[in-house]
Amino acid sequence: xxxxxxxxxxxxxxxxxxxxxxxxxxxxxxxxxxxxxxxxxxxxxxxxxxxxxxxxxxxxxxxxxxxxxxxxxxxxxxxxxxxxxxxxxxxxxxxxxxxxxxxxxxxxxxxxxxxxxxxxxxxxxxxxxxxxxxxxxxxxxxxxxxxxxxxxxxxxxxxxxxxxxxxxxxxxxxxxxxxxxxxxxxxxxxxxxxxxxxxxxxxxxxxxxxxxxxxxxxxxxxxxxxxxxxxxxxxxxxxxxxxxxxxxxxxxxxxxxxxxxxxxxxxxxxxxxxxxxxxxxxxxxxxxxxxxxxxxxxxxxxxxxxxxxxxxxxxxxxxxxxxxxxxxxxxxxxxxxxxxxxxxxxxxxxxxxxxxxxxxxxxxxxxxxxxxxxxxxxxxxxxxxxxxxx
Amino acid sequence: xxxxxxxxxxxxxxxxxxxxxxxxxxxxxxxxxxxxxxxxxxxxxxxxxxxxxxxxxxxxxxxxxxxxxxxxxxxxxxxxxxxxxxxxxxxxxxxxxxxxxxxxxxxxxxxxxxxxxxxxxxxxxxxxxxxxxxxxxxxxxxxxxxxxxxxxxxxxxxxxxxxxxxxxxxxxxxxxxxxxxxxxxxxxxxxxxxxxxxxxxxxxxxxxxxxxxxxxxxxxxxxxxxxxxxxxxxxxxxxxxxxxxxxxxxxxxxxxxxxxxxxxxxxxxxxxxxxxxxxxxxxxxxxxxxxxxxxxxxxxxxxxxxxxxxxxxxxxxxxxxxxxxxxxxxxxxxxxxxxxxxxxxxxxxxxxxxxxxxxxxxxxxxxxxxxxxxxxxxxxxxxxxxxxxxxxxxxxxxxxxxxxxxxxxxxxxxxxxxxxxxxxxxxxxxxxxxxxxxxxxxxxxxxxxxxxxxxxxxxxxxxxxxxxxxxxxxxxxxxxxxxxxxxxxxxxxxxxxxxxxxxxxxxxxxxxxxxxxxxxxxxxxxxxxxxxxxxxxxxxxxxxxxxxxxxxxxxxxxxxxxxxxxxxxxxxxxxxxxxxxxxxxxxxxxxxxxxxx
Numbered sequence: 005x006x007x008x009x010x011x012x013x014x015x016x017x018x019x020x021x022x023x024x025x026x027x028x029x030x031x032x033x034x035x036x037x038x039x040x041x042x043x044x045x046x047x048x049x050x051x052x053x054x055x056x057x058x059x060x061x062x063x064x065x066x067x068x069x070x071x072x073x074x075x076x077x078x079x080x081x082x083x084x085x086x087x088x089x090x091x092x093x094x095x096x097x098x099x100x101x102x103x104x105x106x107x108x109x110x111x112x113x114x115x116x117x118x119x120x121x122x123x124x125x126x127x128x129x130x131x132x133x134x135x136x137x138x139x140x141x142x143x144x145x146x147x148x149x150x151x152x153x154x155x156x157x158x159x160x161x162x163x164x165x166x167x168x169x170x171x172x173x174x175x176x177x178x179x180x181x182x183x184x185x186x187x188x189x190x191x192x193x194x195x196x197x198x199x200x201x202x203x204x205x206x207x208x209x210x211x212x213x214x215x216x217x218x219x220x221x222x223x224x225x226x227x228x229x230x231x232x233x234x235x236x237x238x239x240x241x242x243x244x245x246x247x248x249x250x251x252x253x254x255x256x257x258x259x260x261x262x263x264x265x266x267x268x269x270x271x272x273x274x275x276x277x278x279x280x281x282x283x284x285x286x287x288x289x290x291x292x293x294x295x296x297x298x299x300x301x302x303x304x305x306x307x308x309x310x311x312x313x314x315x316x317x318x319x320x321x322x323x324x325x326x327x328x329x330x331x332x333x334x335x336x337x338x339x340x341x342x343x344x345x346x347x348x349x350x351x352x353x354x355x356x357x358x359x360x361x362x363x364x365x366x367x368x369x370x371x372x373x374x375x376x377x378x379x380x381x382x383x384x385x386x387x388x389x390x391x392x393x394x
Numbered sequence: 395x396x397x398x399x400x401x402x403x404x405x406x407x408x409x410x411x412x413x414x415x416x417x418x419x420x421x422x423x424x425x426x427x428x429x430x431x432x433x434x435x436x437x438x439x440x441x442x443x444x445x446x447x448x449x450x451x452x453x454x455x456x457x458x459x460x461x462x463x464x465x466x467x468x469x470x471x472x473x474x475x476x477x478x479x480x481x482x483x484x485x486x487x488x489x490x491x492x493x494x495x496x497x498x499x500x501x502x503x504x505x506x507x508x509x510x511x512x513x514x515x516x517x518x519x520x521x522x523x524x525x526x527x528x529x530x531x532x533x534x535x536x537x538x539x540x541x542x543x544x545x546x547x548x549x550x551x552x553x554x555x556x557x558x559x560x561x562x563x564x565x566x567x568x569x570x571x572x573x574x575x576x577x578x579x580x581x582x583x584x585x586x587x588x589x590x591x592x593x594x595x596x597x598x599x600x601x602x603x604x605x606x607x608x609x610x611x612x613x614x615x616x617x618x619x620x621x622x623x624x625x626x627x628x629x630x631x632x633x634x635x636x637x638x639x640x641x642x643x644x645x646x647x648x649x650x651x652x653x654x655x656x657x658x659x660x661x662x663x664x665x666x667x668x669x670x671x672x673x674x675x676x677x678x679x680x681x682x683x684x685x686x687x688x689x690x691x692x693x694x695x696x697x698x699x700x701x702x703x704x705x706x707x708x709x710x711x712x713x714x715x716x717x718x719x720x721x722x723x724x725x726x727x728x729x730x731x732x733x734x735x736x737x738x739x740x741x742x743x744x745x746x747x748x749x750x751x752x753x754x755x756x757x758x759x760x761x762x763x764x765x766x767x768x769x770x771x772x773x774x775x776x777x778x779x780x781x782x783x784x785x786x787x788x789x790x791x792x793x794x795x796x797x798x799x800x801x802x803x804x805x806x807x808x809x810x811x812x813x814x815x816x817x818x819x820x821x822x823x824x825x826x827x828x829x830x831x832x833x834x835x836x837x838x839x840x841x842x843x844x845x846x847x848x849x850x851x852x853x854x855x856x857x858x859x860x861x862x863x864x865x866x867x868x869x870x871x872x873x874x875x876x877x878x879x880x881x882x883x884x885x886x887x888x889x890x891x892x893x894x895x896x897x898x899x900x901x902x903x904x905x906x907x908x909x910x911x912x913x914x915x916x917x918x919x920x921x922x923x924x925x926x927x928x929x930x931x932x933x934x935x936x937x938x939x940x941x942x943x944x945x946x947x948x949x950x951x952x953x954x955x956x957x958x959x960x961x962x963x964x965x966x967x968x969x970x971x972x973x974x975x976x977x978x979x980x981x982x983x984x985x986x987x988x989x990x991x
Contacts, residue, residue: 078865104865106869106873132868135869183867
């Protein structure tokens with residue numbers, strides 16, 4: 005699981021040694037619920053994080069993702085549920101088991117970094133190791149290794165308030181990793197950085213996870229972070245996991261209208277399913293004279309020929325002009341908004357209003373203005389049939 | 395391995411519950427039990443610890459007594475008039491200090507801090523001497539100026555009582571109002587000026603309505619302290635024959651034979667209810683959202699030039715400084731060098747006499763131990779409660795917070811009566827009666843509200859993440875407390891300790907009721923010298939006590955400065971998003987509700 009780690013000199017050797025039986029970093033959450041003052045924040049949540057996996061909890065604010073992370077860390081006591089890290093049950097409300105956070109052997113990166121201002125960079129990173137009563141020489145080596153891993157070897161003796169935002173972020177990461185945690189927890193770690201630094205740290209996090217292979221749980225509301233970093237994404241809303249899967253799976257075939265909206269689908273049409281084969285289906289939107297090809301969520305068994313569904317289409321799924329064997333849609337332009345990088349069109353097609361975005365529509369679209377007829381091609385890869393909400 | 399550790403964790407869960415229960419009981423015993431026993435005491439016809447019977451007699455006796463209503467009426471007059479005066483003066487000076495270009499405005503805050511920090515006892519005694527009907531400096535000056543035998547000033551009177559208490563209370567009201575005045579959003583005023591209102595109209599229509607909730611809060615808190623005041627009414631009012639509730643309680647315990655604890659309890663509980671009611675009203679008003687948060691960024695510090703009125707403002711500052719600080723200090727120091735009051739010859743005899751007295755040396759020891767230990771214990775307890783509270787369920791946090799504020803509604807004499815009931819009636823703790831330890835406990839309880847406000851302010855500046863990060867890193871709750879919390883709040887802790895210790899050192903009421911007469915503190919000794927007719931030695935002792943307090947405060951400031959220099963760079967206490975700074979000692983005396991003991 006962390007093959008390339010052994011080729012890394014700095015910080016590699018000891019970090020690899022913890023990967024014993026392949027289950028040490030597994031997190032099993034069963035029936036997790038948390039209520040605050042009567043309002044339910046996390047509701048009967050099940051999640052299995054495999055050893056070495058990088059999983060993101062993605063959702064809007066208030067969806068319960070941070071609470072879930074804090075339950076794993078032991079910073080919150082769940083109202084109900086069971087959490088096991090590796091072979092150890094750390095929380096089981098039914099059996100009254102609650103392992104305090106300081107006994108869970110985890111690493112955590114806080115949104116605010118939470119670097120202790122009265123300790124130097126070295127002191128911050130050494131603190132968890134000192135609590136584990138490691139010999140001084142080993143602590144020194146591990147701190148230096150951890151600093152090298154995050155690229156801060158030269159700053160060990162600085163005070164933390166002298167660091168820039170990005171350096172604080174790296175220090176917090178080094179502190180979380182230095183003690184070889186079973187699991188690395190990250191709570192929106194990049195949200196306090198500016199845009200360019202965020203992109204850079206995203207790449208760094210990717211590299212570091214590849215090097216050390218520690219199981220990581222990453223809380224974010226930023227889709228880009230979730231997609232670029234994760235092996236799997238759990239999309240959360242209202243305290244429940246709405247969909248879990250590889251980034252490509254979630255973005256191509258969302259499981260519900262809510263997830264589709266969340267990951268950026270903008271057009272939703274009531275459709276009738278005409279035929280289905282595997283993950284393909286042919287559907288007819290209500291009142292439309294034509295039919296469209298689309299994807300279906302893999303493994304979804306509720307879509308059957310003759311049934312109803314919702315067709316979700318990305319605004320970028322359209323191309324101008326008819327052609328090829330793709331389905332083409334005739335409509336009338338209602339509005340054109342130039343937005344710089346893209347141009348947004350509102351198209352009335354057979355009585356349905358479609359939002360269409362195109363990058364650099366080109367010279368022939370310059371003359372496009374409200375009232376003109378247009379023909380659009382729809383890519384079946386970017387249209388997906390979703391089950392109707394019950 | 396997993397199974398064994400699970401059993402271990404279950405045992406720990408049980409342990410935590412037992413720990414929580416122990417904490418709840420400890421806090422209840424320290425802060426709530428005395429109030430409960432005060433209530434029970436009303437229905438007992440014997441002093442604490444003695445066999446007695448249940449009876450309604452004391453209650454009937456107390457509330458049928460003419461003295462009770464006289465004292466009650468006097469208390470109300472006393473509290474309301476002193477609060478009104480002090481709030482007016484405090485608000486006026488806060489306005490001068492924060493919003494005008496009046497000269498000497500920079501002196502106001504230091505003067506007010508000194509007025510606030512000076513013990514009540516200092517004001518009582520120095521003004522008793524200063525406005526002594528025959529020998530006081532003021533009357534001597536009046537006689538000199540008018541070249542006649544008039545004695546217009548008399549400290550032992552209603553006027554004396556009210557003026558002296560108002561001066562003392564002004565420091566407190568000023569410090570409470572300083573924050574709201576400083577935080578006032580200039581843009582409200584600017585908008586009013588642009589709308590066409592003049593300066594005066596802006597003050598009347600914008601500033602005063604905006605400040606009303608803050609001023610209302612100060613009035614309530616001032617009234618609470620006015621009602622509970624003991625030192626000044628006892629010393630100045632005693633000779634004038636004016637009794638208030640607190641002196642009446644003291645009399646019931648110390649001058650009745652046998653001591654009438656039931657009457658003291660009834661009067662005390664009466665006060666507890668009145669004060670609690672006042673505070674509930676204040677909290678309701680503040681909570682009801684009528685409190686306008688006056689924050690905002692002023693582009694520049696635009697102070698008002700009062701023009702011709704500037705010199706009036708400066709004169710007010712000078713006069714207040716003279717009346718509230720210079721005159722009392724002069725009189726006190728002068729008296730300490732006089733062979734007898736009114737005799738204008740200087741002598742060291744008083745100092746020799748006082749220092750030769752072994753009881754004096756012992757009293758300083760007792761006072762030092764009481765002050766240092768009570769301050770330290772109160773701060774440690776407050777830190778512990780605050781730390782636990784932050785990581786506990788809401789009910790526990792609120793319980794800890796509320797319980798430590800209970801002493802606000804317990805004036806020193808009432809607290810002492812409650813403690814006597816609570817400890818003397820508890821088997822095993824009876825032995826504490828009349829010992830140093832019961833006085834120490836009494837002072838810890840009395841200064842707890844100040845300690846807990848100070849700690850709360852300091853804790854609020856430590857981002858919770860910093861503690862959680864340590865917990866995840868493997869630190870136990872105690873390690874988090876000492877490695878992170880105490881380290882980060884060390885300066886606030888030290889200044890809180892200083893403030894509470896200074897208050898404890900100058901306290902008269904609690905030690906007077908709880909210490910044995912054979913082992914007095916300096917404050918008690920000062921009081922007993924005064925009432926036994928040796929004011930010169932009383933003044934001498936008080937001068938020595940003040941010198942000792944000043945020396946300790948200076949030592950603290952020096953150490954603080956050295957530590958500040960030793961720290962290479964300023965340290966930011968919180969996560970990047972939130973800014974904070976360490977509190978200077980002065981900031982400690984500005985928590986929202988404080989109780990001068």
